[in-house]
Amino acid sequence: MMPDVLQRKFAQLDDVDPPDVWDDVISRQPRAVGPPLIRRSVAVVIALAVFTVGGVLVWTAFQPSAPRRPALAGTTTTTEPCGESTGRPVVTLTDEVLFDVSCVAVRANEPFLLEFRNDAAGGVQANLAIYEGSVGCEDPARCPPARDPLFRGELIAGGQTVVYDVPALAPGRYVVRDDVHPTVAAMLLVRAGAETSDSTGVRTIAEGTDPALGPWRLYVRTAESTEMWFQAGRAGTDVPLLRLPGPIRGVGLLRSADHPATVHGIVDGAVVGVDVLSNGEPYQAKLTRLPDDLLEDASFFFAVIPERQPKDLSAELTGEVIAYDASGNELDRSSFGIDPAEIG
Amino acid sequence: VAATATTIATVERIYREHGKRMWRALFAYSHDRDIATDALAEAFAQLLHHAEHVRDPAAWAWRAAFRIAAGQLKERSRIVPATPEPAVLIEETVGDLLPLLARLSPKQRGALVLHYYVGYSVKEIAQILGSTSGAVKVRLSSGRKRLRKMLEEDHDA
Numbered sequence: 001m002m003p004d005v006l007q008r009k010f011a012q013l014d015d016v017d018p019p020d021v022w023d024d025v026i027s028r029q030p031r032a033v034g035p036p037l038i039r040r041s042v043a044v045v046i047a048l049a050v051f052t053v054g055g056v057l058v059w060t061a062f063q064p065s066a067p068r069r070p071a072l073a074g075t076t077t078t079t080e081p082c083g084e085s086t087g088r089p090v091v092t093l094t095d096e097v098l099f100d101v102s103c104v105a106v107r108a109n110e111p112f113l114l115e116f117r118n119d120a121a122g123g124v125q126a127n128l129a130i131y132e133g134s135v136g137c138e139d140p141a142r143c144p145p146a147r148d149p150l151f152r153g154e155l156i157a158g159g160q161t162v163v164y165d166v167p168a169l170a171p172g173r174y175v176v177r178d179d180v181h182p183t184v185a186a187m188l189l190v191r192a193g194a195e196t197s198d199s200t201g202v203r204t205i206a207e208g209t210d211p212a213l214g215p216w217r218l219y220v221r222t223a224e225s226t227e228m229w230f231q232a233g234r235a236g237t238d239v240p241l242l243r244l245p246g247p248i249r250g251v252g253l254l255r256s257a258d259h260p261a262t263v264h265g266i267v268d269g270a271v272v273g274v275d276v277l278s279n280g281e282p283y284q285a286k287l288t289r290l291p292d293d294l295l296e297d298a299s300f301f302f303a304v305i306p307e308r309q310p311k312d313l314s315a316e317l318t319g320e321v322i323a324y325d326a327s328g329n330e331l332d333r334s335s336f337g338i339d340p341a342e343i344g
Numbered sequence: 345v346a347a348t349a350t351t352i353a354t355v356e357r358i359y360r361e362h363g364k365r366m367w368r369a370l371f372a373y374s375h376d377r378d379i380a381t382d383a384l385a386e387a388f389a390q391l392l393h394h395a396e397h398v399r400d401p402a403a404w405a406w407r408a409a410f411r412i413a414a415g416q417l418k419e420r421s422r423i424v425p426a427t428p429e430p431a432v433l434i435e436e437t438v439g440d441l442l443p444l445l446a447r448l449s450p451k452q453r454g455a456l457v458l459h460y461y462v463g464y465s466v467k468e469i470a471q472i473l474g475s476t477s478g479a480v481k482v483r484l485s486s487g488r489k490r491l492r493k494m495l496e497e498d499h500d501a
Contacts (some may be wrong), residue, residue: 006488010372010461012441018367021385022359026352030390098393 029097029181088113088163091128091186093178095121103187108171113163120158124180126155128164130188131175152179351395358402359388365462366409372457374413375446379420383413410454413422414473417450444494452487455480 089112097120108110116128129149153164174188238305363384370380387409391401398404445453451473458469470480 006456006460006491009441009491010457011366013372013457013461016368016371017382018371019366019381020382021363021388022356025355025359025388025392026387028385028389030393096452183466 029184059204088115090115090117091176092117093120093126093181093184095119095186096210097124097126097181099176099178099184099186103189104176105189106169108190111168112166113165114153114166114176115161116153116156117161118156118158123158125155125157126157126178126180126184129177129179130166130169130321131177149179150174155180351392355388355392355395355401358391358405362402362405363388366406369457369462370409370413372442372445372461373387373410373450374417375442375455376417376420379413379416383416403468403471410458410472411474414450414454440498444491444498447494448487448490449483451475452483452490455483456487456491459484466469470498 088313089106091104091114093116094100104114106114116126118124118126120126129152131149150169151164151166154162169188169190171190174190175185176188177185197215240326366387367380367384370383374383380501387405390408391398394404395401445456448450448456454473454501455469458464458472459466464472466477466480466484469475470477473480
């Protein structure tokens with residue numbers, strides 16, 4: 001069949017009269033799930049990173065049976081799209097029932113005032129509540145977007161303003177949400193003060209306890225936060241994970257079922273990758289650039305390779321990549337398979 | 345962040361330019377008016393909230409709409425087997441094309457519709473469907489073969 005014949009066939013579609021949905025576009029509140037973010041190329045690279053470092057690091061860390069630590073337990077990023085607040089942070093609910101900010105920053109370990117202006121039309125009630133996010137949760141498939149609030153502010157009607165007195169929070173990344181409109185949320189970045197960072201610039205971003213390893217932590221070492229390290233309880237397991245040319249943007253968890261190992265992967269403004277020790281020798285997985293739309297919307301991601309994978313790359317490598325926004329909502333979930341020919 | 349008046353105007357212009365064609369493509373892809381309508385509205389609603397950070401809003405909307413529709417198709421298939429709209433309704437509306445497309449896989453349908461109706465290149469289709477150029481080429485080829493065979497069978501009958 002000639003292509004122009006098909007084009008004429010498909011031109012039949014022009015006879016269909018579509019509805020006009022613009023009014024719906026304007027009035028609807030977008031669902032939490034967003035557009036496609038993970039592309040196959042990214043999945044391939046992430047999977048390759050997992051595959052190449054499989055069996056290398058932290059053998060039983062982060063297994064699903066491991067105790068679930070508080071979700072944010074110090075997890076944070078070093079650069080976020082919210083500046084340091086000089087006065088008391090203000091969040092406004094606009095007349096379109098959206099927050100006017102995507103992120104607010106406060107200092108850790110000290111109470112703070114949080115001003116909430118409800119400018120929603122029609123006297124709509126709203127509030128601010130603070131939740132632990134799911135950045136650090138162990139199983140991405142079961143990360144809830146919100147749990148019991150760490151703080152819940154009183155409801156106020158549209159046109160009113162309130163100043164909440166919020167108790168001190170540990171360093172990390174949290175979610176500020178309007179409980180009346182739970183899809184309306186912003187990130188609360190609780191930055192560590194000097195007391196939580198030593199003189200060498202070491203800053204813990206995630207930590208926990210593993211039955212086999214004992215206490216572990218993931219930390220950045222330099223003042224510029226461009227090096228990430230993993231430290232476990234046993235001697236000799238304090239290893240560098242990443243050295244990035246730019247600021248760290250987010251934290252991911254890369255899990256391999258074949259090799260009972262899990263490593264953290266990092267996303268920054270341009271690069272994702274892993275840099276680990278393999279049998280005591282430095283081993284660097286290939287780094288690559290992330291697509292811009294992923295960087296725009298996804299704060300972190302997980303790559304999961306649930307099946308036993310071939311070690312000789314002779315068969316297809318399969319897995320799943322999941323992207324999350326800053327609130328822990330799943331943005332995209334993509335299964336992928338890697339043809340050996342693509343690995344080259 | 346609330347959409348500004350400028351953003352709304354920009355997104356509406358894109359909607360007026362692409363919306364009808366996008367809906368028809370979504371309908372041919374999903375065989376479901378409700379899915380096509382919801383995917384179109386949801387994609388543009390999300391674009392309103394992301395437009396200031398998107399480099400190519402039209403491409404973004406196409407990608408979002410098809411992925412939303414794909415997600416709904418997948419969700420629906422988990423609940424009940426795929427049930428295309430009644431053939432008689434489709435035939436009355438757009439001749440013999442949609443009943444034939446209904447016999448293809450959704451991935452083949454998506455590739456064919458975006459290529460032969462919308463005019464996208466293989467690379468662009470891969471971006472919209474979240475696939476690879478190689479996979480799209482395969483689906484175009486296999487979809488063309490099946491369509492040709494079905495048309496020949498219809499002609500013989």
